Amino acid sequence: MSVAGRRKNSYVAYVFLAPALILLGVFVLYPFLDNFKLALYQSSPSPLIPSTYVGPSQFWQTITSSTFLQGLQATLIYTAIVVPFGLLFGLLLAVLANQKLRGMVIYRTIFSTTVISGVAVSAVIFDTLLNPVVGILPWLGININPLTSPTWALPVNALIGVWSYMGLAFIFCLAGLQSVDTSVLEAAECDGAGWWSTLFRVTIPMLSPTLFAALTLGTISALFSFGTINLLIGANAPSVNANVLGLQIYNNILVNQNFGIAACLCIALFIVTLIITGVMFRFLERRVSYAR
Amino acid sequence: MARVEFQSVTKVFEGKKAVNALDLTVDDGEFLVLVGPSGCGKSTALRMIAGLETVDQGTILIGETPVTNLAPKDRDIAMVFQTYALYPHLSVAKNIAFPLQQKGIGKAERLARAKVVADTLGLSDYLDRKPRQLSGGQRQRVALARAIVRSPQVFLMDEPLSNLDASLRIQTRSDIVALQKNLGTTTIYVTHDQVEAMTMGHRIAVLNEGVLQQVGKPIDLYQRPINTFVAAFLGAPGMNLFTARADNGAITIDGATTRFTTPGLDGPITVGARAEDLRLASTGIPAHVTGVEILGADVHVLATTPSGSSFTLRQPVEAPRPELGENVTIDITATELPLFDPHTGILRDEVAR
Numbered sequence: 123m124s125v126a127g128r129r130k131n132s133y134v135a136y137v138f139l140a141p142a143l144i145l146l147g148v149f150v151l152y153p154f155l156d157n158f159k160l161a162l163y164q165s166s167p168s169p170l171i172p173s174t175y176v177g178p179s180q181f182w183q184t185i186t187s188s189t190f191l192q193g194l195q196a197t198l199i200y201t202a203i204v205v206p207f208g209l210l211f212g213l214l215l216a217v218l219a220n221q222k223l224r225g226m227v228i229y230r231t232i233f234s235t236t237v238i239s240g241v242a243v244s245a246v247i248f249d250t251l252l253n254p255v256v257g258i259l260p261w262l263g264i265n266i267n268p269l270t271s272p273t274w275a276l277p278v279n280a281l282i283g284v285w286s287y288m289g290l291a292f293i294f295c296l297a298g299l300q301s302v303d304t305s306v307l308e309a310a311e312c313d314g315a316g317w318w319s320t321l322f323r324v325t326i327p328m329l330s331p332t333l334f335a336a337l338t339l340g341t342i343s344a345l346f347s348f349g350t351i352n353l354l355i356g357a358n359a360p361s362v363n364a365n366v367l368g369l370q371i372y373n374n375i376l377v378n379q380n381f382g383i384a385a386c387l388c389i390a391l392f393i394v395t396l397i398i399t400g401v402m403f404r405f406l407e408r409r410v411s412y413a414r
Numbered sequence: 415m416a417r418v419e420f421q422s423v424t425k426v427f428e429g430k431k432a433v434n435a436l437d438l439t440v441d442d443g444e445f446l447v448l449v450g451p452s453g454c455g456k457s458t459a460l461r462m463i464a465g466l467e468t469v470d471q472g473t474i475l476i477g478e479t480p481v482t483n484l485a486p487k488d489r490d491i492a493m494v495f496q497t498y499a500l501y502p503h504l505s506v507a508k509n510i511a512f513p514l515q516q517k518g519i520g521k522a523e524r525l526a527r528a529k530v531v532a533d534t535l536g537l538s539d540y541l542d543r544k545p546r547q548l549s550g551g552q553r554q555r556v557a558l559a560r561a562i563v564r565s566p567q568v569f570l571m572d573e574p575l576s577n578l579d580a581s582l583r584i585q586t587r588s589d590i591v592a593l594q595k596n597l598g599t600t601t602i603y604v605t606h607d608q609v610e611a612m613t614m615g616h617r618i619a620v621l622n623e624g625v626l627q628q629v630g631k632p633i634d635l636y637q638r639p640i641n642t643f644v645a646a647f648l649g650a651p652g653m654n655l656f657t658a659r660a661d662n663g664a665i666t667i668d669g670a671t672t673r674f675t676t677p678g679l680d681g682p683i684t685v686g687a688r689a690e691d692l693r694l695a696s697t698g699i700p701a702h703v704t705g706v707e708i709l710g711a712d713v714h715v716l717a718t719t720p721s722g723s724s725f726t727l728r729q730p731v732e733a734p735r736p737e738l739g740e741n742v743t744i745d746i747t748a749t750e751l752p753l754f755d756p757h758t759g760i761l762r763d764e765v766a767r
């Protein structure tokens with residue numbers, strides 16, 4: 123094909139791409155860029171008065187404030203609990219559910235339900251479970267309400283996060299396991315590998331692309347999540363050390379209507395996410411062995 | 415090294431017997447080929463030796479040890495899979511060394527031993543490659559190396575050559591035979607390839623629908639198949655089977671008298687004749703030519719008699735060839751023909767001469 127012909131063809135390609143590009147532009151790219159502009163303006167207390175330009179100083183003030191730093195700490199703790207444990211449990215359940223046992227379909231369904239139960243549903247479930255009167259804690263002899271405890275509020279919410287991320291990790295890992303050539307696992311058995319040895323030396327390395335994808339997605343969503351904290355703790359979050367950045371952004375937009383601060387927090391969280399996923403790609407992705 | 419023994423072993427899948435009361439002994443150091451049509455239970459039998467499939471009834475012995483309830487890792491067997499089943503994330507060297515690692519052998523020693531085996535199989539240049547960077551034949555050799563490296567009691571091979579192209583298959587076939595001869599390890603080799611079956615093993619065991627049909631030296635099975643199944647299955651092409659009649663000892667096929675007689679025989683009978691024992695003649699058994707395949711040095715003429723027995727005749731390429739659709743007559747040149755019971759298909763003691 124001639125160069126001119128090829129160029130003509132690429133115009134056609136752009137015509138076909140146009141709807142998708144426009145949607146991306148309107149709903150992803152424009153808000154993303156506009157957010158940087160928002161961050162430069164101080165929102166006024168009333169929507170009737172226009173916001174005023176304050177420049178980058180608002181951003182520096184926001185990210186050096188103790189609220190932000192405490193929020194960042196809470197977010198990192200939350201993520202550091204949710205992602206590793208969720209992935210580990212999801213993987214273990216998937217390995218168990220991948221065995222040929224009677225009624226396995228039922229277990230697989232049960233394990234994956236945590237994915238489809240939304241944030242509100244899991245919040246209600248755990249609110250009941252953790253209730254200081256009718257919940258399971260008094261019954262276990264524990265007489266504190268973890269949701270009002272500065273020590274336990276965040277870890278308990280992270281446990282709920284583990285519970286719901288586990289289901290997603292389970293589905294990922296099970297799908298990955300099912301695409302693993304079973305004769306490779308059988309070869310490992312014949313080569314003298316026991317259950318654990320097969321798991322660590324064969325199954326997990328072969329699953330590494332899946333695990334890495336689940337890890338990255340899980341990390342990003344954990345860094346941004348605030349749903350159960352908002353529903354179970356709400357306005358008390360700062361006083362119980364659970365004021366994660368996602369929640370701060372949410373409150374600044376919907377409660378305080380302070381869009382400028384929210385935009386600054388968004389940029390900060392974006393940078394944090396970029397750094398963490400960047401580090402993961404830099405140090406973990408090279409250990410991932412893609413089969414093809 | 416050890417012998418392997420099946421003692422009336424049965425395996426049931428969903429109510430169907432995949433392997434039915436199998437009794438078979440593979441001698442120490444023997445190369446036994448297990449053949450049969452697709453779905454006859456060859457892989458199942460092999461996988462039961464490996465412990466990858468449970469045994470429903472009966473006992474399997476490796477050496478003197480009943481292994482029926484042992485895990486694969488405790489059986490000291492090595493298996494070569496049709497799909498090679500290499501570890502995709504490990505280099506060739508580490509793939510080969512993997513069984514040694516499982517035995518707790520130190521890194522330096524196991525890599526050294528892997529290298530020695532890799533050398534004998536011509537893999538020294540690929541030690542650091544990943545399986546995906548190898549050709550099919552190279553992967554096959556890595557799989558063989560991984561089996562050899564730890565000197566197991568038994569090699570189990572499930573159609574290891576079926577993913578290779580024709581010329582490589584011939585090459586690897588003789589490599590495996592030579593390797594087995596050198597090592598003297600008891601080997602059970604599953605295939606449905608006629609040529610592999612005839613050429614590779616000390617003995618062949620023919621399986622059909624989970625039932626063992628016959629075990630013996632390849633040439634014995636070829637010349638004296640115990641029933642019509644083995645007769646038609648072994649050899650390329652298989653033995654031709656004609657529906658025939660004996661009248662007072664004289665054998666007629668499709669109304670044509672033959673020069674073969676079996677004293678004292680009367681009634682319907684099935685007569686076997688190899689493709690190389692047939693030739694076109696001016697008189698003889700009538701037949702209709704349904705196909706002519708020129709293979710090179712040989713030509714296969716496929717034909718059917720009026721009563722419906724299809725058969726294959728082999729002749730040299732120089733001989734005059736019939737046309738497709740032509741009516742011909744054929745003569746049987748063998749000195750002796752096996753006879754089979756027309757109902758049970760079992761070989762009769764008497765032969766036609």
Ligand SMILES: Nc1ncnc2c1ncn2[C@@H]1O[C@H](COP(=O)(O)OP(=O)(O)OP(=O)(O)O)[C@@H](O)[C@H]1O
Pocket residue numbers: 427428432450451452453454455456457458459606
């Ligand atoms: N895991 C299984 N579940 C149910 N049925 C099975 C299973 N494995 C094998 N079978 C059945 O058992 C029979 C024997 O299968 P097997 O794999 O041993 O055949 P094979 O002789 O190796 O055939 P092929 O030459 O095609 O590999 C077949 O009818 C097959 O459908």
Ligand SMILES: [Mg+2]
Pocket residue numbers: 456457458572
């Ligand atoms: Mg098979």
